[in-house]
Amino acid sequence: MNGEREGSGWWKITDVRVIDPYRQRAWQGDVLVGQGRFQDLAASADAPESVSGRGLWLVPRLLDMHVHLRSPGQEWKEDLASGSAAAAHGGFAAVMTMPNTDPVVDVPSLVSWQIAEGRRIGLVDVLPAGAVTKASGGQELAELWKMEKAGAVGFSDDGRPVADGGLMRAALSYSATLAGPIVQHAEDVTLSGRGVMHEGEVSGRLGLAGVPGEAEAVMVWRDVQLAALTDGRLHVAHVSTPGALEAIQWAKAHGLRVTAEVTPHHLFFTDERVAELAFSPVTKVNPPLRPESYRQVLLQAMKSGLIDAIASDHAPHHADEKDLPYKDAPFGISSLETAVAAVLTVGLDELAMDPLTLLVRMTAAPHRILGLSYQGLVPGESADFALIDPDARLPVDPGKWYSQARETPWQGVALRGQVVATMLRGRWAMREGEVLTCGLR
Numbered sequence: 330m331n332g333e334r335e336g337s338g339w340w341k342i343t344d345v346r347v348i349d350p351y352r353q354r355a356w357q358g359d360v361l362v363g364q365g366r367f368q369d370l371a372a373s374a375d376a377p378e379s380v381s382g383r384g385l386w387l388v389p390r391l392l393d394m395h396v397h398l399r400s401p402g403q404e405w406k407e408d409l410a411s412g413s414a415a416a417a418h419g420g421f422a423a424v425m426t427m428p429n430t431d432p433v434v435d436v437p438s439l440v441s442w443q444i445a446e447g448r449r450i451g452l453v454d455v456l457p458a459g460a461v462t463k464a465s466g467g468q469e470l471a472e473l474w475k476m477e478k479a480g481a482v483g484f485s486d487d488g489r490p491v492a493d494g495g496l497m498r499a500a501l502s503y504s505a506t507l508a509g510p511i512v513q514h515a516e517d518v519t520l521s522g523r524g525v526m527h528e529g530e531v532s533g534r535l536g537l538a539g540v541p542g543e544a545e546a547v548m549v550w551r552d553v554q555l556a557a558l559t560d561g562r563l564h565v566a567h568v569s570t571p572g573a574l575e576a577i578q579w580a581k582a583h584g585l586r587v588t589a590e591v592t593p594h595h596l597f598f599t600d601e602r603v604a605e606l607a608f609s610p611v612t613k614v615n616p617p618l619r620p621e622s623y624r625q626v627l628l629q630a631m632k633s634g635l636i637d638a639i640a641s642d643h644a645p646h647h648a649d650e651k652d653l654p655y656k657d658a659p660f661g662i663s664s665l666e667t668a669v670a671a672v673l674t675v676g677l678d679e680l681a682m683d684p685l686t687l688l689v690r691m692t693a694a695p696h697r698i699l700g701l702s703y704q705g706l707v708p709g710e711s712a713d714f715a716l717i718d719p720d721a722r723l724p725v726d727p728g729k730w731y732s733q734a735r736e737t738p739w740q741g742v743a744l745r746g747q748v749v750a751t752m753l754r755g756r757w758a759m760r761e762g763e764v765l766t767c768g769l770r
């Protein structure tokens with residue numbers, strides 16, 4: 330599937346701002362890449378081909394630990410080729426794919442198939458999460474250990490919570506012997522009911538059924554108690570409420586192996602966006618967009634590191650599926666290709682964070698959470714990185730995306746930062762907005 334790529338495979342990126350969140354260092358210089366690996370970070374050697382990095386950041390191996398690429402079985406929404414291209418276009422060298430496909434990824438053979446397909450496409454490392462329970466049905470544990478042997482890097486019934494406390498206890502007990510965590514979509518569905526947006530002043534004004542913040546918080550409190558009971562490894566997906574953060578803070582204060590992620594859309598938007606976009610389902614996500622008071626708490630938790638990671642929750646749907654009345658449309662938006670710019674806009678402009686602290690949440694932190702050993706910018710390590718123009722300010726244009734899904738609450742919003750190239754194992758996956766593989770677009 331890969332088209333012929335250029336040259337010798339030796340590249341020198343010159344005069345680039347090297348941002349190394351793995352080691353919390355930044356410097357201006359040249360980076361030499363060859364034979365698929367970082368070769369020389371002082372870069373005295375020359376390469377046959379060079380790329381000017383002037384005005385750009387070089388950021389090693391961005392990992393999005395929460396994406397839905399929909400294959401096998403839902404290729405009308407997205408497939409591994411279009412999803413890989415979207416990831417490369419978004420600057421990512423690796424993604425963790427959620428297993429709520431059809432069939433659900435709950436056996437080693439499906440894990441192996443996704444990895445092999447990802448390798449064949451060759452644009453991004455596809456790192457599958459396996460299901461926690463068989464068919465994500467919440468009745469019986471799946472074969473976690475066997476899936477890990479096949480290459481699964483985490484376990485989740487995302488889209489559905491593991492509601493049964495006994496099963497969650499068992500899963501967390503197993504996780505103590507696994508490298509990857511149990512990733513919980515924390516939601517008490519008996520509380521969220523038929524809610525389609527956050528329950529509050531805005532939902533009342535719009536006349537839409539609400540989901541109380543407590544639907545998330547009560548589940549996270551249960552799960553951290555079970556993490557304490559089992560010494561298990563719990564990762565809380567897409568945290569969106571102050572109540573959940575209090576539970577996570579309690580867990581961390583007690584030394585538990587609990588981590589958390591937040592999405593760019595929960596950092597950027599509030600439930601007012603539902604009104605601003607006049608009931609367009611591009612604001613319908615689960616967990617829902619929250620009020621400004623929640624967003625402020627999320628921002629501070631992301632800044633402080635209480636929230637370890639940022640992950641897109643890229644959840645593409647076909648345009649026809651999303652083109653329904655708000656109450657009927659599915660939850661989820663296409664967000665791989667806005668994630669980096671949204672995070673830079675919030676982190677640099679709104680929070681005045683330094684880039685090393687900000688970008689650790691999309692690089693070293695997700696690798697650590699998933700038990701992956703990638704070391705970043707050291708000679709001999711896989712040459713995976715993004716080149717980013719941190720000062721570009723462009724309105725979001727889904728017409729340029731590679732994802733099959735274009736549903737986004739960011740349409741037309743000016744964001745700071747543009748990914749201009751992505752390299753995977755020493756080969757360009759994307760340059761100047763173009764994904765370098767034939768037959769994808």
Ligand SMILES: [Zn+2]
Pocket residue numbers: 487488489514566567615616
């Ligand atoms: Zn989820």
